[in-house]
Amino acid sequence: MGRALVVEADGGSRGNPGVAGYGALVRDPSTGRVLWEGAAPLGRESNNVAEYSGLIAGLRAAQRIDPAAEVLARLDSKLVVEQMAGRWKIKHEDMRRLALEARELAAELKRAGGSVAYAWVPRAENKDADALSNAGMDGRTIDRMLEAPSEPDRRAAVADEDAVAEEIVQEIVQEVVEEVVDPTPAAVLPGPGHGPTTRIVLVRHGVTDFTTAARLDGRGGSDPSLNDAGRDQAASAGRALAHLLGGSEARLVTSSLARARETGAAVGEAIGATPVVDAAWDEQDFGDWDGASVHDLAREQPDELARLRHDAAYARPGGETHAELAERVLAAYSRVVAAGGTTVVVCHRKPIMVVLADVLGIPHDRVWRLAAAPGSLNALEVWPDGTVSVVFTNRT
Structure with missing residues (x-):
């Protein structure tokens, strides 16, 4: 009980x-x-x-x-x-x-x-x-x-x-938000003075059958499409962004994976923007574990699963480390910042975690405390002096 x-x-x-x-x-x-x-x-x-x-x-x-x-x-x-x-x-x-x-x-x-x-x-x-x-x-x-x-x-x-394994699964699958945020749309677009700001909204894609089944799904996997619930989440994200932007222009970038491109298409229709694909925003490559059930891994290989989660230098055969993921994602983030203006990026949970952890100075062993639910919005403002404000996170 x-x-x-x-x-x-x-x-x-x-x-x-x-x-x-x-x-x-x-x-x-x-x-x-x-x-x-x-x-x-x-x-x-x-x-x-x-x-x-x-x-x-x-x-x-x-x-x-x-x-x-x-x-x-x-x-x-x-x-x-x-x-x-x-x-x-x-x-x-x-x-x-x-x-x-x-x-x-x-x-x-x-x-x-x-x-x-x-x-x-x-x-x-x-x-x-x-x-x-x-x-x-x-x-x-x-x-x-x-x-x-x-x-x-x-x-x-x-x-x-078996119960211990299920606890590990809950840690990985369950999304935990422990921060208090108090934004209003006006706090994001348009913003106050101090020079022009760059505004970035990171959007997680909607769910696929892999998401709901708690299966690892990286850039080297089978690349599933959104399911019905995921398409609803993509449409909701589009409506939320249209309300947030209030008619202001924004660039739209997506990862190369199907679920992000499909979510980006719904977002683009809602905000009147044409998506541009940048594969640097793809999810981590999980190598031989792409498509594997997290539940099965937690029961059969709990030590390796814990390493994948906590060790930034650990990679599965044929996959990439978290450090390698962070290097390409932060390079893509830098390109978005350099472009200025407002950019919406539709990508995946780990790339969103990488960016938020970087700007907030959160160490890798605590990065899983950052939530990014399917279809959620996460907003940042970058000021001319390089100062970054996280305006809100995990808004669905």
């Missing part, structure tokens, strides 16, 4: 549809203490889309705290509760997509040994989530983990090798 957690979620729209945002928190039911709280703007959306977005954010946070959590999701939206419980039909396309995403998260929790249940509460009993949703509608993005996931305690309680 996993940890018991309560998700409180809300969303709102000033106009319905109008300026929308969501808020959510995760609470320990035994103590009443808030473990995580989050909020984000959604652009112009309906109340129902905002409500679903809050639920999804809350479920993701609960999964980060304990991948096998027993979750009770409390919302003041009767519609969302009844639809997620399967008692009411979902007619609107946007809500069907969001409901599917929420159900996939619930299924992941259940497969790990947890559970998800839904309960309607009066609005008066959902004040904390409501306040966070108003922060989202005000343009604030919050992702505040108030208690770090208790991984060491959970690791110590594991009794057999």
